[in-house]
Amino acid sequence: MTPFGKRLRELREQHGISLTELATALHVSPAYLSALEHGKRGRPSAGLIHQVNEHFGLIWDDAEELVRLARLSHPRVVVDTAGLSPMATELANRLARTIRDLPEARVAALLALLESPPD
Numbered sequence: 676m677t678p679f680g681k682r683l684r685e686l687r688e689q690h691g692i693s694l695t696e697l698a699t700a701l702h703v704s705p706a707y708l709s710a711l712e713h714g715k716r717g718r719p720s721a722g723l724i725h726q727v728n729e730h731f732g733l734i735w736d737d738a739e740e741l742v743r744l745a746r747l748s749h750p751r752v753v754v755d756t757a758g759l760s761p762m763a764t765e766l767a768n769r770l771a772r773t774i775r776d777l778p779e780a781r782v783a784a785l786l787a788l789l790e791s792p793p794d
Contacts, residue, residue, distance in 0.1 A: 677748035
């Protein structure tokens with residue numbers, strides 16, 4: 676599941692809306708929305724994000740948060756380490772190889788480390 680997909684599901688559940696009902700309202704297929712929620716599709720378009728924001732009445736910070744989550748929701752990431760240090764390349768490769776086996780607590784710790792200001 677992607678960050679956008681998780682938030683979309685939370686919004687649906689908070690408003691008591693089924694996947695099919697939301698898909699109809701957004702003029703997309705239920706299969707597409709399901710794929711978005713489960714991380715089987717890439718980032719949603721800006722238009723779809725806008726539709727979701729309008730449908731749920733999200734404004735200001737909540738709407739911006741949905742845009743931010745969509746940017747972070749591509750399920751197949753490519754990391755270009757050309758021109759970076761050998762350690763950066765090693766880090767990218769090791770993360771790609773081991774991310775599926777990392778416990779959630781370790782993933783959370785790595786995210787927190789990346790969100791902290793650089794030294």
